[in-house]
Amino acid sequence: MEPMIYLFFKGNCLEAMTRYADILGGEIGGVFRNGDAPDPESRMPGGDDMVMNMAMKLGGATLMASDSSTEMYERPQGFRITLSPPSRAEFDRIYGALAENAQVVEMAPEETFWAERFAMFTDRYGTPWMLNFEGNKAQN
Incomplete structure (x- = not known):
C-alpha cells in the first residue's frame, strides 16, 4: 500500500496537471469530466468541462486531482x-x-x-x- 496525493483545483485542474506532467515528465491517465457523467445526479456543481477525476503517473507514484466548484474549493494547507x-x-x-x-x-x-x-x-x-x-x- 502506497499513499497517493489528491489535489483539488479551482476550475483549472486539467491545465495544472498537464503542466506538471510536461515539467516533471509525468504521464496523464484517464480524465473524467463532468460531461462524462451518465446523468445530472452524478455530476458535481459546475460546467461540463470541469474535471471530476484524473490521474498522472510520475515515476512509481500517482498524483490524482479534480476541480472543485468555487463554493467548495479550499486553499491547500498543512502539506507540500x-x-x-x-x-x-x-x-x-x-x-x-x-x-x-x-x-x-x-x-x-x-x-x-x-x-x-x-x-x-x-x-x-x-x-x-x-x-x-x-x-x-x-x-x-
Missing part, C-alpha cells in the same frame, strides 16, 4: 509536494518552471545546512511545493 531533483541543473529547471508566476515564494532557492539547494513556494495554481537537492551534503 516534495521533490528531490537528481542534479542542481534539474533543480533549477524545475524550480524555474513550477515557480513561474508563483502565488507565494516562501523560501527562494538557497543553500541550507542539509542541502546545496532548497526552496518552498506555492505555484500559480495554489499547489504548495518543496524542492530539495542535497548534492554534496547528502547523508550516506
Whole structure:
C-alpha cells in the first residue's frame, strides 16, 4: 500500500496537471469530466468541462486531482509536494518552471545546512511545493 496525493483545483485542474506532467515528465491517465457523467445526479456543481477525476503517473507514484466548484474549493494547507531533483541543473529547471508566476515564494532557492539547494513556494495554481537537492551534503 502506497499513499497517493489528491489535489483539488479551482476550475483549472486539467491545465495544472498537464503542466506538471510536461515539467516533471509525468504521464496523464484517464480524465473524467463532468460531461462524462451518465446523468445530472452524478455530476458535481459546475460546467461540463470541469474535471471530476484524473490521474498522472510520475515515476512509481500517482498524483490524482479534480476541480472543485468555487463554493467548495479550499486553499491547500498543512502539506507540500516534495521533490528531490537528481542534479542542481534539474533543480533549477524545475524550480524555474513550477515557480513561474508563483502565488507565494516562501523560501527562494538557497543553500541550507542539509542541502546545496532548497526552496518552498506555492505555484500559480495554489499547489504548495518543496524542492530539495542535497548534492554534496547528502547523508550516506
